[in-house]
Each structure stands twice: as structure tokens, then as C-alpha cells.
Amino acid sequence: EAGVTQFPSHSVIEKGQTVTLRCDPISGHDNLYWYRRVMGKEIKFLLHFVKESKQDESGMPNNRFLAERTGGTYSTLKVQPAELEDSGVYFCASSQKGGTEAFFGQGTRLTVV
Amino acid sequence: GENVEQHPSTLSVQEGDSAVIKCTYSDSASNYFPWYKQELGKRPQLIIDIRSNVGEKKDQRIAVTLNKTAKHFSLHITETQPEDSAVYFCAASYGIKLIFGAGTRLAVHP
Numbered sequence: 558e559a560g561v562t563q564f565p566s567h568s569v570i571e572k573g574q575t576v577t578l579r580c581d582p583i584s585g586h587d588n589l590y591w592y593r594r595v596m597g598k599e600i601k602f603l604l605h606f607v608k609e610s611k612q613d614e615s616g617m618p619n620n621r622f623l624a625e626r627t628g629g630t631y632s633t634l635k636v637q638p639a640e641l642e643d644s645g646v647y648f649c650a651s652s653q654k655g656g657t658e659a660f661f662g663q664g665t666r667l668t669v670v
Numbered sequence: 671g672e673n674v675e676q677h678p679s680t681l682s683v684q685e686g687d688s689a690v691i692k693c694t695y696s697d698s699a700s701n702y703f704p705w706y707k708q709e710l711g712k713r714p715q716l717i718i719d720i721r722s723n724v725g726e727k728k729d730q731r732i733a734v735t736l737n738k739t740a741k742h743f744s745l746h747i748t749e750t751q752p753e754d755s756a757v758y759f760c761a762a763s764y765g766i767k768l769i770f771g772a773g774t775r776l777a778v779h780p
Contacts, residue, residue, distance in 0.1 A: 561713075590767065599674070600714070600759060600770035613767055648714070658704065659768055661713045 559583070561662035563649050569668045575637040578665045580649030582631070588652040589632050590659060591624060595645040603647075606632060618643075639669045672697065672764045676771025684779055689747045691774045693760035696741065702763035703736060703743045708773075709756045717758075718745070750778045 562581045570576050582589045591603040603622070604614035608629035617624070621640070626632040636643055646666050650659040673696045683689050695703075704719035720727045720734045720743065727734050733746040743762075747754055755778045761768040 588766070592770070597679075597772075599676075599772040600761075602672075602767055602769060605767050613765070654766075657702065658716050658719065661706070661715070663713045 561649055561651050561660050563647075563662035563665050565665060566663060567666045567668075569670060570639055572641055572669055573638045575635065576639055576667060578634045578636075578647055578649075578667070580632045580634070580662055582649070582651030583660055586651035586653055586660075587629070588654065588659075589626060590650045590652075591632070591634055592648040592650065593645045594648065594664075600648060603634075636667075639667075641669050643667060644669045672769045674760060674762050674769050674771040676760050676774060678774060679772065680775045680777070682777045682779065683750050685750060685752060687750055689745075689750050689754070689776055689778075691745045691758055691760065691776075692742065693744070693762070693771050694740075694742050695762035695769075697762070697764055698738075698741065700741075700762040700764060702768075703734070704761050704768065705734060705745050706759045706761065706770075707756045708759065714759060747776075750776075752778050752780055754778050 564579045589606040592600045594600045602616040605612045606626045609626050623635045646664045648664045649662045652659045675694045701722040706714040707717045708714040731748045736743045757773045757775050759773045760771045
């Protein structure tokens with residue numbers, strides 16, 4: 558069974574540019590989460606989808622971040638325009654049910670220069 | 671607010687010694703507490719979890735304890751080996767999402 562996959566694995570962009578991260582969850586997992594880890598800090602919650610619906614986006618830093626999950630399958634996280642403080646590793650995770658084991662992707666390391 | 675505190679941030683032990691990592695959470699309604707291990711360059715992977723209806727769970731050299739009254743939970747690794755070296759994250763459920771601690775970098779020296 559394929560795990561959670563994320564693309565790209567690394568992205569280096571200039572301040573002001575746009576970047577779109579993609580996450581393919583494990584097939585059949587309704588719950589999809591986005592997290593971000595800034596160097597040395599916690600894995601910080603960004604938002605949670607159940608199928609195509611946003612259940613909780615309380616962790617989204619600001620309106621430069623837009624997440625979608627059209628059709629309830631893969632999800633994208635777009636940052637526009639990117640700022641220096643957006644640098645970090647963006648993790649996607651999925652689970653069958655909320656409050657149970659979440660399976661993580663390998664992460665996308667975003668560097669904004 | 672939603673908060674998980676994790677200590678220590680770094681931990682260095684000799685091979686064969688025990689390692690203990692401690693976390694506290696803020697919401698008494700939290701009922702699921704997983705621990706993830708992230709090796710260098712790899713994704714975080716679940717190593718053990720505990721639910722609020724039990725106080726302790728063991729899996730070979732790894733154990734987790736939960737004190738609901740104090741809102742504390744801990745990871746215990748016995749007979750540490752070099753391959754245990756990694757960053758360990760605790761997490762607590764808040765509703766149907768997980769809130770993570772800041773991680774503990776464990777180094778096991780041969």
C-alpha cells in the first residue's frame with residue numbers, strides 16, 4: 558500500500574513568488590492534515606480536511622496560504638506571495654478517523670530566499 | 671489554548687542506558703497520545719500511542735505512561751541503541767486533530 562506522498566520534496570523560491578505543494582493521502586483516508594515545522598520548533602498544525610471540507614483551519618498563518626482538496630482526494634497548499642518566514646518543512650498526514658494514527662508524508666522543505 | 675510542552679529538547683545517553691522524554695498537555699478532554707520518531711531525512715513515524723483509558727503501555731523496549739490528573743505523559747526507552755538516535759515528538763489530540771510538542775533530539779552514543 559502506498560503511503561502519504563508529497564511533492565516536491567524540496568523547493569527554493571524567491572520572496573514574492575508563488576509555490577504550490579501537493580499531498581496525496583493514503584487511499585481511503587478521509588482525514589488530511591497539513592502541518593509545518595520551522596527549524597527546531599514544534600510540528601505546528603495548519604489545517605484539517607475531512608474529505609473535501611475544511612474542518613479546522615485555525616492554524617493557517619494568514620491569507621497568503623490557501624489549501625484545497627477538490628474531490629476529497631489529493632490536496633494542495635499554495636503560498637502566494639511567499640515571505641521569508643514561510644520557510645520550513647511542510648508535512649501532510651492522513652488518517653482513517655480523527656483522533657487516531659496519522660500517517661505522515663516525507664515533507665516538503667520550502668526555502669524562501 | 672491548545673498546547674503541548676515537551677522536555678528535554680535534547681538528550682544524550684550512553685548505549686544501554688534508559689531515556690525518558692516528558693510531555694504535558696493543556697486540554698483535559700484530550701484522549702489520544704501518540705509518539706512519533708523522525709530519523710534524519712525521513713518522515714515522522716508512529717512508534718507507540720496510548721489512550722486516556724489506560725495508564726501505561728509497553729512495546730518491547732518502549733513504554734509510555736499517562737497521568738491524566740496531572741496531564742502528563744512520558745516516553746521511556748530502555749537499553750538504548752545507536753539506532754534509537756532520532757527526534758521524538760509527542761502529541762495530544764484536541765478534538766480530531768493532533769497538537770505536537772517541539773521534539774526531543776535523542777543521541778545514543780556507543
